Amino acid sequence: MASVALHEKQAPIKDGYKWIPSNAVFTLSSSGTLELTSITCKIGTMKQISQAKQKIVGLHQKTGDDDPEIFGELCLENMLLKALVACAGSTLKAVAMTLDIPIAEFEDGKELAEDKIEKLGKLTERYCVVIQAITKNPDLSVSLRGGGASRSLK
Template identity: 50%
Template sequence: MASATLRAKQAPLKDSYRKDPSSAVVTLKSSGTLDSSSITCKLSTGAAVKEAQSKVAGLHPYAGGDDPSITGELCSGDMLLEALVACAGVTLKAVATALSIPIKSGTVRAEGDLDFKGTMGIDRDAPVGFTEIRLGFELQLEDGVELEEEKVEKLGKLTERYCVVLQTIAKKPSLSR
């Protein structure tokens, strides 16, 4: 029976999280690269995911899921961070293009902290979902180009303003069921 199998898989994890609450906290990460050829962001993924015909959502290993490097399954938290990286990268490239900022290359990174005590129902006071998300950019401009600080600030502010995924996370939308 599937429910018994899942319970058996999750039981040692739950015990571990009860004994050592800090063992339930994990930081998920995603990154992508930018280049000068187009307004795109190439996501970095594991080998199993690259070979898959489609992405498959599954439980995170901290919730009893299988090793994603073997199954190619991603937890929805991984996918959320990927969506954030992709959207922020594409938005930054579009804004940079509009502002005539020649980006040669770059990296977009997102990290998010999850506490699986909440997700696994072990601690009702523990949050379910990300408690913190960090988004960062490392950019290299075309050779010989220097940028005034105010233009860098404008690039950051407009990227934040127009990134759909970032704004969706920041300004919790109303949901209907």
């Protein structure tokens, strides 16, 4: 039933993308604020997440995601982006502390040596687990269980 609903919702959207491919392109954005008193990064919260108790995660609205009963209540892509910002921000803060680079200097608009900025960026990329998960093509396994049979896909 859900697959039929998905097809019905997506068919006109996909047809529209065939005629105007640029309509299929969208940009997600997120931001975070580094905390000066801890190794954390505050992210802006989506209204749906802040109100969530138990929510169903689903597809982006560009796929026809306007019915939460079928497609879910929260957008997967936005959740991933928020996780990326939070992880990279917290990692950057930890790396900056290790390298003795005061984050407050960024906020004061003081210049920082280019080599320090480059090292901060490279180490943040190396140690941010979300960046690593996205860029290193992690192994994904799916296990299907039930009816006495089990099958794993890799």
